[in-house]
Amino acid sequence: MNSEERLKESEILELKKSTAQLKPGIISIVAMLNKNQEGKLYFGIKDDGTVLGQDIGEDTLRNISQSISANIEPRIYPSIRQVSIKGKNCIEIEFRGSDIPYLAYGRAYIRISDEDKLLSRRELEDIILRKNRSQLKWDTAICRDATLEDLSEEKIREFVKAAGKKYTGLENSLKKLKLIEDRKLTNAAVIIFGENPETFFPNAKLRCATFATCDTSYIIDMQEFTGDIFDLIEEAQKYILKNIHIGMKLEGLKRIDVPEINEEAIREAVVNAFCHRDYYEYDSVNVAIFKNRVEIRNKGRLYGGLTIEQIKSEMVSERRNELIAEIFHEIHLIEKWGRGINTILTKEPDTDFREIGNQFIVTFKRKSIEKVGEKVGEKVGEKVGEITKETLTENQKKIIGLILQNPDITTRELAENVGISKRKVEENISKLKKKEVLRRLGPARGGHWEVIEK
Incomplete structure (x- = not known):
């Protein structure tokens, strides 16, 4: 540690002035274990990082060890040692443990930023439930009542071909993919290759909605999709690309469509939502398109104690659904090295990741149409100016x-x-027609608009 640097309390670091604060120190140990399964505690340092030092007698370290052993359940075995910081004696306690929930003096705590919060009974029950679920992974569990007849052999054949392997029959292919055990299908087999997965899993669905403003007050469109995971991934990508701005750029004489949000970033976020969601939760993957952003939401916070900061700064991933992830990897939908988040941030640096309740949310900022493609908005603006000398409202110019x-x-x-209602659009179109700026060619369905140049 640099002599000028000060330690700073965090989700995995607690500072105490002295062992007179041993009891709140033990509570901090439990809180950090329940949140991150690891942490450090120092005695002899104020909470602002000022090093005071700690008197250390013959029995000091032993007394700390005995107090931790007597007051933390289940038992942990921390490293307790004397260290010198800025020339002063301090005590460092380093600990790890994954047997959550841990209790201090019979009560459970969790670390929020640099504070220890007492867990409610409901929160404690949720931790225990999540622990039990992690011990029995959803995707490897047997899907009761499902038989081989409930799967699509065509889907499996196409998958094996896409993975560059030889198809050797339905049951044999499932065995190689670890999707069947004693002729019983796993949940993963049914939700990936089922003819109608929603028959067995009501949450095998995708909900999409488009809103006129920056909140949910005015809905333009709402759709719900069911099907296997691959179908739902495809539908989610199609829905987003259909409902955001598409600009264009020219490469030679060829027009290239340019979505306002990078298509590869969208794909990674959608795939991650279906790969890492908590399928024990009764909910769908949800796509919400607002005027200023696109949100992709899935049930299931980050798995394995990872934090948002860690997934952004490190190429690391913990898999809630290991079997589903392996299937995705077979056809290169995901990489084993956890590069998906890095890909998203490389393509869309302003992407925001949040955890709210038990949901993980990816938010892409929408760009104004003027920024899509290569100066598309500028070219359109020039063209609008060339087309008419009439006075147009801002909405009419956008149309x-x-x-x-x-x-x-x-x-x-x-x-x-x-960002206006359909009725308002129709009113503006009527006015544009009267000004002889716009006309409709062909029928309402199958026709197209034409801007009249003057």
């Missing part, structure tokens, strides 16, 4: 700009992108 990019755009899509 013209969107139509110039996509003449097949629907009034619903216009409403979503402009």
Whole structure:
């Protein structure tokens, strides 16, 4: 430790002035274990990092060890030693343990930032439930009542081919993928290759919604999808790309579509949601598209004690559904090295990751249409200026700009992108037609818009 540096309390570090604070120190040990399964505690350092030093007698370390042993359940075996910090004697206690929940003086605590919070009975029950679930992984558990007839042999055949392997029959292929045991199918087998997985798992679904504003007050569209995991991943990606701005750039004479949110980042976030979600929870993967952002939500906080800071700074991943993850890896949907988060942040650096309740949420910031592609907004603005000398409202300019990019755009899509109701879009279109700026060619279904140049 640099002589100028000060230790700072965190989720895995607690500082105490002296062993007179041994009891709250033991509570801190339990709180850190319950949150992160590891931590350090120092005696002889104030909570602001000032090193005071600690009187250490013959029995001091032994007394600390005995007090920890007597007051923490289940028992832990920490490293307790005398250390010199800035020339002063201090006591360092380093500890690890995964047999949560731990109790201090008969009560359970959890670490929140640098504070120790007493767990409620409900929170304690949730920890015990999650522990039991982790011991019996959902994806490897047997799906009762499911038989080989409930699977799609075509899906399995196509998967084996995509994985670059030889198809050797339905049951043999399932054995190689560890999806069947004593002719009984695992949950993973059914939710990945089932004809109708929702028959067995009501939460095998995807919910998508598009909102007109930055909150949920006005819904433009809402859809629900069921099916196997691969189908749901595909539907989630399609829904997002359909409901965000698509710009364009030119490579030579070829037009290339450019979504306002990187397509690879979207794919990684969607795949992670289905791979790492807690399937014991009765809920779907949810996609919410707002005027200023896109959220992908799944039940299940980070697994294995990982923190958001760790997944952002380290290429590390803990798998809640190891079997599902292995299937994804077979066809390169995910990498074993936990590079998915790094890919997202490389493609979309402003991506936000949050844990709220038992949900993990990935949020992509939407870009204004002017920023999509290579100066698309600038070119559209110039074109709008060339087209008409009429005075247009801001909403009418946006409508013209969107139509110039996509003449097949629907009034619903216009409403979503402009951020107004479908009725308001229709009113503006009527005014634009009267000004002879816009016309409709062909039928309502199958036709397209044309901006009239003057």
